[in-house]
Structure formats: C-alpha cells, structure tokens
Amino acid sequence: MRLSATTLLLIASPLMAQHAATYDGQRRITLKGAVTRIDWVNPEAFVFLNVRDAAGTVINWAVEVGNPLELERDGWKRTSVHTGDALTVEGIPARGAGAQALATSIVLDRTGQKIFAARAHAAAPARQPAPRWPDGQVRLGPPPGKKGYWGTAAADSLYDNSGGAIAMDREGLLRNIADAGRVAPFQPWAKALYEYRQRTLLKDDPLPRCLPPGGPRQFQTPNGFQFIEQRDLGRILVLLGGGDRNWRIIYTDGRPQGQADEVVRSYYGNSIGHWAKDTLVVDSIGFNERFWMSNGGLPHTEALHLIERFSRPDLNTLKYEVTVDDPRAYTRPWTGGWTIPWVPDQEIQEYFCEENAESTFSR
Amino acid sequence: MRWRAIHLGGLCAWLAFAALAQQGHPLTGTWSGDWGPTVTQRNAVTLVLNWDGKNITGLMNPGPDSVPLAGVYLDVANWTVRIEADGKDAAGKPVHISAEGKLDDLGSYHRTLKGTWQHGTVKGDFKLTRD
Numbered sequence: 369m370r371l372s373a374t375t376l377l378l379i380a381s382p383l384m385a386q387h388a389a390t391y392d393g394q395r396r397i398t399l400k401g402a403v404t405r406i407d408w409v410n411p412e413a414f415v416f417l418n419v420r421d422a423a424g425t426v427i428n429w430a431v432e433v434g435n436p437l438e439l440e441r442d443g444w445k446r447t448s449v450h451t452g453d454a455l456t457v458e459g460i461p462a463r464g465a466g467a468q469a470l471a472t473s474i475v476l477d478r479t480g481q482k483i484f485a486a487r488a489h490a491a492a493p494a495r496q497p498a499p500r501w502p503d504g505q506v507r508l509g510p511p512p513g514k515k516g517y518w519g520t521a522a523a524d525s526l527y528d529n530s531g532g533a534i535a536m537d538r539e540g541l542l543r544n545i546a547d548a549g550r551v552a553p554f555q556p557w558a559k560a561l562y563e564y565r566q567r568t569l570l571k572d573d574p575l576p577r578c579l580p581p582g583g584p585r586q587f588q589t590p591n592g593f594q595f596i597e598q599r600d601l602g603r604i605l606v607l608l609g610g611g612d613r614n615w616r617i618i619y620t621d622g623r624p625q626g627q628a629d630e631v632v633r634s635y636y637g638n639s640i641g642h643w644a645k646d647t648l649v650v651d652s653i654g655f656n657e658r659f660w661m662s663n664g665g666l667p668h669t670e671a672l673h674l675i676e677r678f679s680r681p682d683l684n685t686l687k688y689e690v691t692v693d694d695p696r697a698y699t700r701p702w703t704g705g706w707t708i709p710w711v712p713d714q715e716i717q718e719y720f721c722e723e724n725a726e727s728t729f730s731r
Numbered sequence: 732m733r734w735r736a737i738h739l740g741g742l743c744a745w746l747a748f749a750a751l752a753q754q755g756h757p758l759t760g761t762w763s764g765d766w767g768p769t770v771t772q773r774n775a776v777t778l779v780l781n782w783d784g785k786n787i788t789g790l791m792n793p794g795p796d797s798v799p800l801a802g803v804y805l806d807v808a809n810w811t812v813r814i815e816a817d818g819k820d821a822a823g824k825p826v827h828i829s830a831e832g833k834l835d836d837l838g839s840y841h842r843t844l845k846g847t848w849q850h851g852t853v854k855g856d857f858k859l860t861r862d
Binding site for chain 2: 555556557559560561564565568571572657667668669670671695696697
C-alpha cells in the first residue's frame with residue numbers, strides 16, 4: 369500500500385466547487401489503503417483509510433465521499449464498503465498538512481470495480497405546479513401526504529444583481545479578487561474587510577465553528593431547510609438542516625415590526641411576514657454581528673435590515689430574493705438572490721456541526 | 732486512535748475559535764488595556780467605540796471622568812487607527828491626547844490595537860484588546 373501525490377491543474381467540477389476553501393484544487397492525490405472506519409454522517413460522509421507513506425509510516429486518512437443522501441440515491445450504501453476492504457482512492461488533498469482528501473473516484477481493489485465517482489449535476493425534474501392550500505395560497509412545504517425539503521441554493525453566494533454575474537465557488541470565494549467591488553456597494557471599510565476575508569480563504573468564518581448561519585446564508589447551507597406553515601398560529605417556522613438544526617420564526621399574524629433599537633439582537637433577527645399574492649414578503653431587523661450573512665464573508669452591522677421575498681413558481685423551485693439595507697456597511701440598498709431546488713420524498717437528515725469531521729479536522 | 736486524537740484536538744481548536752469570529756465594523760466595541768511611557772509606568776485605558784455609518788465615535792474611560800473622543804480615524808488600506816481626544820491631567824489642566832496604532836489579528840473577536848500614545852508632552856506606547 370503506497371501513497372503517491374501529483375500536482376495537476378484542476379478542471380472545475382461541481383464537486384470541487386463546493387469545497388474550494390477546504391481542499392487544494394491545484395493538487396491530486398492517490399491513496400491506497402485498508403478501510404478502518406466509515407463515518408456515514410450528514411452532510412458529508414467519510415471513509416477512513418490506513419495508508420502507508422514512502423517512509424513506511426501508516427497514516428489514517430479521512431476521505432470525504434459526499435452527502436449520504438445523494439450517495440444513497442446513486443446506489444452507494446453504507447454497506448458498500450466494509451472495514452478492512454482495500455481501496456484505491458483518487459482525490460484532492462486538503463489544504464495544509466492534514467491527512468484529509470476529497471474523493472473523485474474509489475476502486476475496490478479485490479474486484480477492480482469503481483464503486484464511487486464524483487457526482488455530476490442531475491437533470492432537472494419535470495415541471496409541476498406549486499402545491500396550494502384549500503384557499504389557493506401557495507404551500508411552501510410538501511404537497512399533502514408527501515414529504516420533501518428545500519435543498520442546496522443554485523447560486524454560489526449572495527451578490528448585487530445589478531453588477532452582473534460574478535464567478536465564485538460554492539463557498540463564496542471569488543475566482544478573481546478584483547471582482548470584489550462588484551459584489552455589493554460596500555462602504556470602504558466593509559470592502560476592505562471582505563477582501564481580507566477572501567484573501568485569507570475565509571479562515572475566520574463563524575459557520576465552521578458551529579455558529580448559526582444568520583441572514584440569507586441560512587438558505588445556502590448544504591443541508592437544506594423546511595418551512596412549517598402554522599397558519600392557525602400565524603407563523604411560519606423555518607427549520608434548518610445546517611447550523612446545528614436551528615430554527616427561525618416568521619410571524620404572519622399581522623403584528624407590527626419592532627423598533628430596531630429595542631429588538632433583542634439575534635442571529636436570525638425579528639421577522640414579520642405577509643403574503644403579496646403568491647410571494648411571501650418577510651421584513652427582518654434586530655440582527656447581531658456574530659455571523660457572516662453569506663458564503664464568502666459579506667460584512668454587516670447591527671443596522672442590517674432585510675426584505676426577503678419567497679415564491680414558488682412550480683413544485684420543484686423556490687425563488688429567493690433578498691434586499692440588503694445596511695447603511696453602516698453599504699452605500700445603498702441592494703438585491704440578490706437565487707433559486708433552490710425541491711428535494712422530493714426525503715427528510716432532512718440529522719446533522720450536528722460539532723460532530724462533523726470537516727469542521728473539527730480541516731478548519 | 733490517531734484520528735480520534737486529531738478529532739478531539741480539532742474540537743478543542745474549534746472551541747477556542749468559536750468565540751473568536753470577527754464582527755461588524757472592526758473598531759466597534761469596548762477595548763481595554765493600558766498606555767505608559769515605560770513598561771512599569773502604566774495607565775489603564777478603556778475605549779468604547781461605535782460606528783454610525785459615517786463616523787467612528789467613542790468615549791475614553793467611561794464614567795464620571797470620561798473623555799469623549801474628538802476623532803477616531805481608520806485607514807483600511809493598512810488597518811491603522813488614529814485617535815484624538817482632549818482630556819485633563821491630574822491637576823485638572825487641559826491636555827491633548829493622541830494615539831496611533833495598528834489593528835492586529837483582524838479576524839479575531841479579541842483583536843488588538845497597539846502603537847504609540849502621547850498624553851500632553853508624555854510619550855509612550857499602548858496596547859488595547861477588544862473585550
């Protein structure tokens with residue numbers, strides 16, 4: 369069992385795009401070793417291998433293979449690989465000296481069978497009408513008798529729509545740092561701080577430290593979310609699969625928004641919603657400053673005021689649009705957004721940040 | 732075993748970092764530390780700074796003898812800070828206070844500000860840590 373590493377130029381792939389801050393896309397690695405453990409944990413499953421390096425030292429490598437739900441959909445179960453199986457893994461090593469890699473393919477040595485390949489984007493499902501309540505109001509949850517949840521945002525990060533498309537990876541790292549000024553109408557200090565976070569590869573990101581993903585970022589986590597519409601109570605609960613399974617309450621009972629100076633500061637703010645035809649419009653204030661409101665490290669202050677618009681043009685699509693108004697960080701209000709696909713016939717899997725190997729090992 | 736050790740080590744590192752994330756405007760918050768002309772002659776200093784969207788405002792040593800800051804200026808090109816204030820000396824005579832420093836460990840909640848301090852004609856250094 370030997371370890372070899374080669375330096376290759378990475379061709380952009382959906383898999384790598386989600387992990388650019390963790391893994392070094394400029395390198396590839398081949399690992400040959402025996403399985404010591406399988407960590408079938410949402411949102412990222414890991415296989416652990418004992419790999420002998422050139423000096424003969426055995427090192428236990430953590431190989432990330434992707435989301436368990438997606439793996440199961442692709443036919444790879446927890447039992448597809450057993451402890452003791454000898455594997456050959458092609459992958460992308462983590463930045464730094466950690467023994468962690470992101471698998472691009474896995475071959476079971478005893479059969480020669482390729483049992484894993486990095487997932488490609490699935491074809492879009494057929495268009496179906498959005499489900500509705502008996503009174504005609506659009507439902508944000510599953511159709512009656514069904515299950516499902518909202519999955520991973522289609523956009524890579526939040527940015528000002530008026531600036532045109534901006535290339536960045538799934539963690540919000542700009543392909544070109546010179547685009548920073550197009551991301552949002554920053555005040556000078558906020559732009560400098562955003563660029564600092566970008567240049568330091570998001571090393572101070574609160575989310576991997578298990579702090580909640582407040583603001584628009586709650587809809588960017590890879591673990592998905594659900595709306596629970598409690599119409600009799602005049603509120604909508606947003607149950608988040610990421611950020612330690614947090615929840616957020618959007619009041620729709622007609623109560624007025626509080627005074628910004630009197631609202632207790634929180635990660636998710638104070639949210640008041642109403643329906644404008646088929647769009648849920650949510651006004652939120654009262655945020656603390658302890659989170660990054662988007663992948664990529666967009667700054668904000670306690671003056672942050674968000675207007676979010678949720679609409680469901682069809683069963684499988686949630687359109688999310690948010691207007692950011694924070695005069696202490698930005699020179700004017702600005703709007704961004706993305707669509708989010710419906711994940712049918714599934715429930716959000718249990719996930720706790722503290723247990724996630726990526727959070728505790730590579731960050 | 733090794734992985735478990737790394738895992739626990741990583742968890743400890745996470746716990747150490749969990750409260751250290753950078754927040755909002757880099758100067759907003761309460762900063763405490765000291766200044767002095769020598770390592771043994773030190774004077775406690777507390778600064779309470781706020782960003783209102785246009786200016787950084789603040790107070791030195793909040794309480795009965797607090798001194799409003801006349802000006803606080805942040806240069807984001809190199810994260811340097813200049814502070815100006817007009818206070819009183821021990822005899823109650825007006826004295827001008829100025830300080831110039833640099834923000835360190837910008838991504839940390841408990842980031843630091845250190846540099847030179849002038850209190851009237853007395854020159855020294857200072858170090859403040861964000862509480």
